[in-house]
Amino acid sequence: MRHTVLRLIMILAIWAAPARAQEVLLTLTGAVTDGRVDITRADLAALPQHGYATSTSVSDGRPRFDGVLMRDLLALAGAKGERVRARALNDYVFDIPISDFHRYDVLAALTMNGTPLTARDKGPVWIVYPRDDHPELADIRYDMRWVWQLVALHVE
């Protein structure tokens, strides 16, 4: 019995790992390659990884965020435009100028303090600004751009 359970778990793990890797996390539309690019977890893992600790407007302390740079992500999708319309799981929509991603090291964060972000918190992807490195970012105009539960980006 125990043997069977172990085997089942192994099978599940082998099946689940690639499935999880191939899971589409983000959909980019608009001025991107072929008008639509689906970004999987594996795609994100293949990009250079970055991270830093920063304060946030909705939590205490300075959690550490890891993920990929937004500008790398947009380059991967061949995005050409002035701004992106970020859409969250709950249909929260916000426009972010693409210049932000070049001026600051804006992250598409996948983990917080080493723990993967989930939809039950602010995951799977959270747009994070280096709030502590640039005083002007500690402002509501930028805090609103920290789109959490990010699922889609429309480039214009």
Added chain:
Amino acid sequence: MTGLRARYLWPGGLVLVCLGLLGLAAGQLVALERQIRVSATENMIWIFGQTQAEALNLALALSGDADPQAIQTRFDLLLSRLTLLEQGPQRRFLEAAGLSEPLSGLRADLLRVDPLAGTPPEVLQAHVTSLIATLRGNASLVMAHDWQTQAARLDRLGHLHRLALAAVIGAAIAGLTLSAILIDREKRLMRARLDRLRSDQLASDLTREREQSENHRQFADLLAHQLRTPLAVIDSAMHRLTRGGKPAPPDLVAEKAAVTREAVARLVHLTDTALLMSRLDSDAITPRLRDHDLRELADAVIADVRRAPPRDSDPSRIALSQALTPAIARCDPTLTAEILTNLLRNALLYTPPASPIEVELKQTISHVTCRIADHGPGMTPGCLARAFDRFARGEGHGNVPGSGLGLTLARHLARLQGGDVTLAPRAGGGLLATISLPAGDAS
């Protein structure tokens, strides 16, 4: 002094107090501004509204025919909003609003009916329905607290603005008062300084006036005294001539006439000197400066002195050392002759009868000098120091006729022409009188 200090004390203190208040207000304004900036990002009404919306969305999904995946997503979203409510700033807001107790444990309660754990939809639905009721019951309280906080902050902001304004006005008033006091003080000081200057001027004027009047008195005394001797000589001569009632013999008349003429000459000289002095005092003498050969002038003066020497003196003692070159000086010949006469007569009067008197002329680039050296007793340092003062008479010369004005006059006249008269002890005994005058152009 204490009154003055007190006058500065209260405006100065007011300035300090106002600046302190201003600093306090500024500090609090900065703190409040930061608070407002931070609280703006809290945006609790929006977060709470979103939580309510997600709860309703989940209820909607449960009541319809939604697939399990969609229900799970809605569940996750609601859970993420409840997670957010329990985090730092949001939790503190709810605590401050007194809502942490009715809203605590909502997330844990929801996790207990996780569809992933196989909770039947009916149970989940019932839970969500009660959750919606709880949220709705507290939404208005969240809003009220938010607004109340904002209103309180605005009140404080207004209060701080008024405080800062009052402090600025106070400081300005105190500053103006201080400046007024300082300006007033400066004015008083200036007036006092002017008064002092004026009184100093008056005092020095008075001193000079007193000195002058004392000089005049002494001058008058001396003049009277000096006039008395020749007058007495004349009187005695006249008396002798008319004594006995018969005509005097011709040789006696001639002798007394000579004595009388000499006395009259002294009287004339005295009055001339007095007149010249008086004109000098009133700046009435303007020297007519031309180039003259000082040698010719000296020759003429020596000849004059030889013609009319002071009584009982032998003018042949005067010897002018013969140099070949002329000594051209820029001077007034009349005034210069007066100086030379004075110095030569002094030399004749105050030295032993047979001692020589040497007159020597010298020319330098800028000056022409005439030195008169005698072999007399010379002068003590004290006498030298006072020799040019008015009415200063050398010691032990009471029997020698003199006004005490000769040297004073000589120096005055020399300086009037841009030159000077000096006295110095002669090496080997005697006195060295030097008159120096500016060199003329022709030299």
